[in-house]
Amino acid sequence: MRNILIIGATSAIAEATARRFAAGGARFHLVGRHAERLAAIARDLEIRSGQAVTQESLDLDRLDAHPALLERAEQALGGIDVALIAHGTLPDQNACQQSVEQTLAAIHTNALSVISLATLLANAFERRGRGTLIVIGSVAGDRGRQSNYVYGAAKGMVSLFLQGLRNRLSGKGIQVITIKPGFVDTPMTAAFEKKGLLWAQPDRIAQGIVAAVERGRDEVYLPWFWRWIMLIILHIPERLFKRLNL
Amino acid sequence: MPALPAEPLSCLPFGNGRSYGDVCLNGGGALLLARGLDRFIAFDPAAGLLRAEAGVLLSEILALIVSRGWFPPVTPGTQFVTLGGAIANDVHGKNHHLAGSFGGHVRAFELLRSDGERLTCTPEHNADWFRATVGGLGLTGLITWVEIQLQRIANPWIVAENRRFASLDEFLALNAEYEARYPYTVSWIDCAARGRALGRGIYMAGMHAPPGLMKPPPSERRALTVPFAPPVSLVNNLSVCWFNRLYYHLPRPARGLTPYQPFFYPLDNLREWNRLYGRRGFFQYQCVIPPAEARAALREVLARIAASGQGSMLAVLKRFGDQTSGGLLSFPRPGFTLALDFPNLGARTFALLESLDEVTRQAGGAVYPAKDARMSGDSFRRYFPRWAEFSRFIDPRFSSSFWRRVMGE
Ligand SMILES: Cc1cc2nc3c(=O)[nH]c(=O)nc-3n(C[C@H](O)[C@H](O)[C@H](O)COP(=O)(O)OP(=O)(O)OC[C@H]3O[C@@H](n4cnc5c(N)ncnc54)[C@H](O)[C@@H]3O)c2cc1C
Ligand SMILES: NC(=O)c1ccc[n+]([C@@H]2O[C@H](COP(=O)([O-])OP(=O)(O)OC[C@H]3O[C@@H](n4cnc5c(N)ncnc54)[C@H](OP(=O)(O)O)[C@@H]3O)[C@@H](O)[C@H]2O)c1
Numbered sequence: 001m002r003n004i005l006i007i008g009a010t011s012a013i014a015e016a017t018a019r020r021f022a023a024g025g026a027r028f029h030l031v032g033r034h035a036e037r038l039a040a041i042a043r044d045l046e047i048r049s050g051q052a053v054t055q056e057s058l059d060l061d062r063l064d065a066h067p068a069l070l071e072r073a074e075q076a077l078g079g080i081d082v083a084l085i086a087h088g089t090l091p092d093q094n095a096c097q098q099s100v101e102q103t104l105a106a107i108h109t110n111a112l113s114v115i116s117l118a119t120l121l122a123n124a125f126e127r128r129g130r131g132t133l134i135v136i137g138s139v140a141g142d143r144g145r146q147s148n149y150v151y152g153a154a155k156g157m158v159s160l161f162l163q164g165l166r167n168r169l170s171g172k173g174i175q176v177i178t179i180k181p182g183f184v185d186t187p188m189t190a191a192f193e194k195k196g197l198l199w200a201q202p203d204r205i206a207q208g209i210v211a212a213v214e215r216g217r218d219e220v221y222l223p224w225f226w227r228w229i230m231l232i233i234l235h236i237p238e239r240l241f242k243r244l245n246l
Numbered sequence: 247m248p249a250l251p252a253e254p255l256s257c258l259p260f261g262n263g264r265s266y267g268d269v270c271l272n273g274g275g276a277l278l279l280a281r282g283l284d285r286f287i288a289f290d291p292a293a294g295l296l297r298a299e300a301g302v303l304l305s306e307i308l309a310l311i312v313s314r315g316w317f318p319p320v321t322p323g324t325q326f327v328t329l330g331g332a333i334a335n336d337v338h339g340k341n342h343h344l345a346g347s348f349g350g351h352v353r354a355f356e357l358l359r360s361d362g363e364r365l366t367c368t369p370e371h372n373a374d375w376f377r378a379t380v381g382g383l384g385l386t387g388l389i390t391w392v393e394i395q396l397q398r399i400a401n402p403w404i405v406a407e408n409r410r411f412a413s414l415d416e417f418l419a420l421n422a423e424y425e426a427r428y429p430y431t432v433s434w435i436d437c438a439a440r441g442r443a444l445g446r447g448i449y450m451a452g453m454h455a456p457p458g459l460m461k462p463p464p465s466e467r468r469a470l471t472v473p474f475a476p477p478v479s480l481v482n483n484l485s486v487c488w489f490n491r492l493y494y495h496l497p498r499p500a501r502g503l504t505p506y507q508p509f510f511y512p513l514d515n516l517r518e519w520n521r522l523y524g525r526r527g528f529f530q531y532q533c534v535i536p537p538a539e540a541r542a543a544l545r546e547v548l549a550r551i552a553a554s555g556q557g558s559m560l561a562v563l564k565r566f567g568d569q570t571s572g573g574l575l576s577f578p579r580p581g582f583t584l585a586l587d588f589p590n591l592g593a594r595t596f597a598l599l600e601s602l603d604e605v606t607r608q609a610g611g612a613v614y615p616a617k618d619a620r621m622s623g624d625s626f627r628r629y630f631p632r633w634a635e636f637s638r639f640i641d642p643r644f645s646s647s648f649w650r651r652v653m654g655e
């Protein structure tokens with residue numbers, strides 16, 4: 001049985017992932033910012049896993065609270081085997097363009113808070129000599145596009161940071177996994193028209209996350225076809241790309 | 247209550263869409279997708295009491311409880327139904343003669359009305375709302391959570407017995423004998439057979455295996471998927487005729503141990519099986535005939551089907567026992583129930599189904615709304631005489647395609 005810390009546990013993708021972990025035997029400590037919704041998820045996971053689930057609510061933008069948060073998580077679980085960082089926001093790109101404040105707030109939540117947590121978790125894993133860190137990035141972080149480059153820049157920063165972390169910790173028994181989902185039908189994308197083959201359900205992403213852990217993968221696009229879509233997008237010359245309406 | 251769409255748009259809860267007709271549809275209105283309510287709330291593994299949100303699927307419940315020695319008290323022929331849908335159609339299973347319908351095992355549920363009021367309903371508390379909502383076709387409000395009493399099992403295996411019968415009379419004799427010995431009984435009927443063979447078929451009975459009687463866990467069977475709907479139905483008169491003849495004569499073990507899934511959910515392993523009927527789809531027809539009229543009315547129904555040349559492949563016959571759940575619009579009532587499916591041939595099929603309705607009406611029976619897309623308003627009111635009493639409980643913001651159809655709105 002694994003001890004699993006989930007940060008941003010009220011996320012639809014995180015919840016689906018937790019259920020899949022629960023089926024394989026797991027003990028959870030959940031972190032999110034809405035106590036009531038966390039409690040409903042905790043109760044559900046307790047029934048599915050047959051194990052007590054602990055939780056803490058915190059606004060993850062508060063970086064100063066991160067060290068104590070992770071200490072309490074370690075204590076609650078008696079050592080963390082797997083940590084999933086899933087929280088995030090999809091900012092309004094147009095609003096960000098008009099507001100430095102909103103741009104930086106989005107980068108704070110989607111990049112800085114993630115990097116703070118990843119740093120602390122990586123160091124704890126290093127001291128223990130093992131651990132698996134999973135972070136949900138996004139295909140949006142692979143290339144800057146006019147429709148969402150603030151969000152994309154934050155996700156891209158996380159992705160680059162994790163590459164370095166993975167490189168630093170390789171050979172030390174620590175797994176660092178970057179998950180890059182495409183379009184997923186969750187509350188985050190509630191405003192979108194969700195039709196077509198490119199949209200996936202959260203459980204499909206969850207299945208891919210669990211498989212990435214079992215197979216010791218580094219970077220995974222989910223569903224798989226995004227890898228090929230992004231390969232093409234990454235290879236379009238910038239001279240041409242800048243003129244596209246993406 | 248999450249914001250409802252603005253008036254005058256009406257609303258209807260939608261579970262997992264496993265109903266065959268329009269009880270889960272609301273043309274021109276909005277659907278409240280209840281599958282999102284999918285968390286477990288409490289499970290008492292000693293008493294077998296389970297409370298969960300109304301969008302949880304029976305398949306998810308099975309995955310949780312079977313390994314802990316519990317089983318749903320009543321299960322329909324597919325595990326892909328939600329708790330809310332199971333209550334709203336007051337579904338029945340192969341154990342109706344012993345256990346009654348699903349609503350009889352519901353301890354409590356919460357009903358959320360469009361004005362924001364939340365009613366906790368039990369057979370004793372808010373009992374009138376309980377009886378209106380069990381079998382209430384989603385019209386009384388949104389069920390948010392449900393508490394059910396599970397039944398104990400020793401292991402996931404079923405002791406199953408199969409027996410061929412050559413006629414309807416033989417079925418009736420066998421049924422009395424098997425019902426006394428088995429909690430689960432159902433029969434497949436060869437609808438293509440006529441004359442002396444009318445009503446021939448295969449009797450299938452089962453019980454949960456006793457402790458000790460089990461095999462190693464079966465390997466996961468991979469589900470097959472029908473990839474697309476062909477332009478014409480693959481289920482037609484010829485294929486049904488051959489399928490039925492083959493199926494009737496197929497040698498099969500008289501008695502054996504089988505995992506519970508193929509016993510209860512034979513179709514669940516063929517995903518999107520409905521596509522086999524082609525783009526025009528098919529109709530289900532399920533009626534119940536009171537015991538006194540059963541023999542004559544069933545013969546008449548089978549004769550009319552055979553004469554029409556529109557065979558049914560998945561024809562099943564079973565007796566409903568005397569236990570009822572009290573639901574004002576519940577379909578299950580004492581008698582024999584026959585479920586059939588017909589590829590949609592347009593007017594010919596409508597005419598056949600109307601002629602079956604004629605037999606059902608005369609016999610004082612009823613047709614199952616969960617499997618209906620065409621019964622007349624007049625038939626509905628005959629089959630469900632408490633409809634007027636029921637309609638007082640309908641939420642003013644709720645409606646369905648089915649309801650508008652049978653009420654002639
Ligand atoms: C292969 C197969 C076999 C079947 N075998 C049987 C059988 O043996 N016995 C039997 O009785 N039925 C059987 N059925 C029918 C099926 O059990 C019922 O139609 C069931 O109600 C479907 O549940 P659902 O969750 O898909 O609900 P839906 O079909 O989506 O909705 C059914 C009704 O429930 C209402 N509803 C759904 N959720 C809620 C909610 N949260 N609150 C209030 N109302 C709600 C809807 O408004 C609608 O009126 C079978 C169906 C299939 C496909
Ligand atoms: N959906 C997609 O199409 C998609 C695509 C690619 C990547 N992703 C990424 O997948 C991850 C999960 O998102 P999702 O799709 O599952 O959406 P979601 O259900 O909206 O989950 C996002 C979660 O992050 C939480 N959160 C945001 N800011 C927070 C903060 N400051 N403190 C604490 N919690 C905070 C939210 O909590 P509240 O509910 O309390 O606000 C919410 O539970 C995100 O990192 C997202 O960027 C999503």
